[in-house]
Amino acid sequence: MELSRRQTLALASAGAAAGLVARAGGASAAAASGDDPYEPLLARAAQQLTGGAFDPADPDFAAALTALDTQAAAWWRQLDTSAGRTALWADLSPASDPGMFGQSYPRLRTIATAWATPGTSLTGQAAVRDGLLDALRFLHTTGYNASRRETGNWWFWEIGAPRALMDVCVLLRAELPAQDRDAYVATVARFVPDPDRRTNSPTLAETGANRTDKAVIVALRGLLAGDPAALALARDGLSDVRDKGKNSLFQYVTSGDGFYRDGSFVQHSDVAYTGTYGSVLLGGAGQLIALLAGSDWAVTDPAVEVLYEAVERSFEPLLFDGVMMDSVRGRAVSRERARDHVDGAAAVAHILQLAEGAPDAYADRWRAAAKGWILRNTRTPYRTLVGIPDLARAKAVLGDRTVRPADRPDGHFVFADMDRVVHRRRSWACALSLSSRRIAAYEAGNGENLHGWYTGDGMTYLYDGDDTDVFGDAFWPTVDPYRLPGTTVDTRVRADLGTGGGTGTFRPQNAVAGGAVLDARHGAAAMELIADGSTLRAKKAWFFLDNAVVALGAGITASDGRTVETVVENRNLHAQGAPRLVVDGHRQSSRQGWSAALDDARWAHLEGTGGYVFPSGGPLRALREERTGTWSALNTGADTAGSTTPVTRRYATLWFDHGPSPASASYSYVLLPRASAAATLAWSRSRPARVLANDATVQAVAAPRHGLLAAHFWAAGSVDGLGTDGPGTVLVCRRGGDVTVAVADPGRTATELTVRLPFAVRKVVHADDTVSVVPGRRPVLTVRVGGSRGHTHTARLR
Structure with a gap:
């Protein structure tokens, strides 16, 4: 596959950073031979976790490093290593419970990240390495292994625990005994055999963010096991090759989960979820695209453009100075540790990550938007919300004088x-x-x-x-x-x-x-x-x-x-x-x-x-x-x-x-x-602006200064000369001799809606294929709203 300039630069940076990470973890330089197609990608995966090379004297990186070190060191100190333990941490007991081992693995990932990142108090320490290896064995024996059946929340078994476990294995790979690695990979293969199906409900196809999460997990276990078939499964899972694209992440859907052409994103069948699940999908797909780029398993589906278009259609309108609007965060609004600034920063980070492999025409606009978001949010600075990898991307954009910060959308x-x-x-x-x-x-x-x-x-x-x-x-x-x-x-x-x-x-x-x-x-x-x-x-x-x-x-x-x-x-x-x-x-x-x-x-x-x-x-x-x-x-x-x-x-x-x-x-x-x-x-x-009507038939407002008349008709009716033969939303703007009309059926109950305008029209400048216009002294528009799912139909008249 021919790589773009940005992909080449990103991969070169990843390669240099991966070498630094490997040395920090004690890995032998000989481990990454030119004959091994997996180790370079594993090094890239490690770099995605640690951020690679950075200047620890830089105040921003120093703060992020301190935050990582503080949290990792605290969990390291609290780690229970006693012989009779039932958990790794007292507040996550017993470790046999899915909610408890499901939260234990992410803590181990934080410790492992600090161990593999230069400049922390845990960097390269043999005791930390040995403690991590011991903790992994304990969780495998006590909680998460291939002999158990799923109980409780499926997510811990099929996404939460396996993702964190695979990340830890990537970071420890040079120190991880083959027997242990194989056992952990086998466990993950048991609960995440592919990205396509819910393991505890095999007839349920995975969609949206859950499919993305599983694709990343399958890719990481494929790299650790040296399994090309698993890597192909991961890549193909994004496009849903198994089911001929039915649940592809690179498509516009018209119902159910996924991205819609109007910018909507739905998960769990009927929840507006751009700010959490949509962001996770963007991040996971972007990570996997970057991880596999240039390899035999590179993502080459041309429909990936859908993901690129989603940045501006789905995310930019919902990010206010880097804050993700709560109206699309679902039940996440109740999470103390994931407020709107946190989810917003995650979305910005995912957009910058995706920019590393996207065509310049997209990436340049995204970086300009991100620069504006980051610079404007001084109340809760972006640098305080993200780790070293995301901070490195942001600082590169902030330091690039050729990137002009974009204004807020209007x-x-x-x-x-x-x-x-x-x-x-x-x-x-x-x-x-x-x-x-x-x-x-x-x-x-x-x-x-x-x-x-x-x-x-x-x-x-x-x-x-x-x-x-x-x-x-x-x-x-x-x-x-x-x-x-x-x-x-x-x-x-x-x-x-x-x-x-x-x-x-x-x-x-x-x-x-x-x-x-x-x-x-x-x-x-x-x-x-x-x-x-x-x-x-x-x-x-x-x-x-x-x-x-x-x-x-x-x-x-x-x-x-x-x-x-x-x-x-x-x-x-x-x-x-x-x-x-x-x-x-x-x-x-x-x-x-x-x-x-x-x-x-x-x-x-x-x-x-x-x-x-x-x-x-x-x-x-x-x-x-x-x-x-x-x-x-x-x-x-x-x-x-x-x-x-x-x-x-x-x-x-x-x-x-x-x-x-x-x-x-x-x-x-x-x-x-x-x-x-x-x-x-x-x-x-x-x-x-004047209220023209406010009753059970029509609610309408006129703004004469803008030549605007807007109404929602709950039934056939008229207001100020504007009429319809049924329910619908109508806006008319008249400036000079130009008239613009917008019509929608948000109830999705009609097949056609007839709209009568209160002034003469002599010609049609442009009209959507769904709009027919009869000009004259009392012009009539016939709008075929059936099947349009509440979207707007427009006409320009004179």
Whole structure:
């Protein structure tokens, strides 16, 4: 295979670094002979773990080295070497339990990495080497071996333990007795024979991130065993050669797990999971591509372009200054040690890793984007979140003057295939988390995400370039889970989710969730709320403009006798924050515990966040409070459990009180991110965006300054001359003589949708194949929405 310039440079660097790693581990230089096709790749695998050569005097590398050394040395000191031990560490006992050996192997990997990395207190120490060899034998005898059958969580047996075990074997390979190596490889071959199937359920084909993880595991055991067939299995697993590409990672799917052409990523059949499983897939596939490059088992599938395109389609819109948006992290939001900054840094690292082997046209853009993310996030610097290998790639980009940092993206993104919407401007972003009978409202299980009840009910995430920690700073253990921004909720007490084994999802019964995008800049979205375990029903819509988000609710009805609320804002003010809250020009109390009923409020401003306008007034409620919680209340998972240490954060909350058992209640509010108090007052008076309708038939907004009319029709109807013969989302922009129309059917219930425009059109400039236009004084568009899975159809007219 012909290597690109970047691949050649990457491989040359890997080769030099691998030599350093081998010397640190005491390996003989003669071990890597030119006749051995496996040792050079094993050296490359070791370099992927240690980062290879670096300058320990560099402050960034010194800090990363200290972090590695501190953790590895602590676990080394705590390692139980007594004859009668039942575990390697007291908190991971007994080692026979899958959750315990599943967590023990990663700790051994950390120790082995420190042993193989120059400059740590454990580097090359014979005692450490011997202790690692002994610990591996103990775990093999006591917990993880080929004679056992799977119990408990399959993941520990088929991904968690084997991956860490193979990594340790790679690092220790020159010191690992052949008998031990063969036993460990045989164990992994027993539980991960190929990337294609779930071993404990052989009829279940692996998909997405799980397939990627297994492909890497099979490749590493193939290298350790010198087994070319295993290496071919690993390579072919990415493309799913076994099943003729059915579960290939290099394809756009139209249902189930994987990347969609619109940028969506789904795992577990119905969960929006770009930020965790999607990132793992990107990282694992990128690692395997780099590992096998230039060998007889190199990945040559031309469809790998799908993975390259996913960086900009799937990941870039969801990374805000290197922070991964929580709307696509699923149950991972409940993990104390994996907050949004951590998962964001992992995604950036995976993108930079993939860039090493990608064509320059892709790689140059990715490096520019990564440089921007890293430089802008000064609140939680990237260098504090990654290890030496990822830090080395980042420093190379930061030090390259030819790489200009890219700006934040500016646009509107509808991920119709995973019920997510993202609206981005240069200094802020708004993400919308919806759900339907197609996409889960939440995933919980194995003790994770115990309070995720309302995260998919229209939760609105507002990101600000001046405060990238708003959701990462202990938001989830301290926020009131019944008052998530953007949601309309029945205030009944809920039981914890996911307390049993295994994971599960909840999909509501509504069909409508999603919307349309106009000129990649403006958008409208809607969701029918059919509450879980309640009679609550509501029709909710959002309209995304240049500097504002208009939120409407109508038909809010329930008959359970409980209060129903719609939450406008519930802002994390951090541990000591006390920003000014001004309502209708009057400064409100900054005292914790203060609350007020503001029935006639027309606008409000929260210092440091922005403004809020209430076109139809109250009944608005406001509250300042300090809330204390623990991560353990959200997550009791075997390997992700949160701490029991209380944390406290302050919140400013605004909500509409619809009262008990409302009948056709409604609300309207406008978010003005980063607006000043004066700008908020001016907006509330001039109303540059007007609510034209807000009922159970149509919800609509007009922004005359932009020539924009946007509506979601719940049924056939009309507003301001714009009409449809059925449900759908329509945006029309008229500037001068040019007209752009965008139409979508987020409910996916229609075959065709007829749209009538309120002004004359004389010609069609361009129209999608699915759009037919009859020009004239009252032009009519016929849009074939059937089978389009809620995606947008457009036409340009004059």
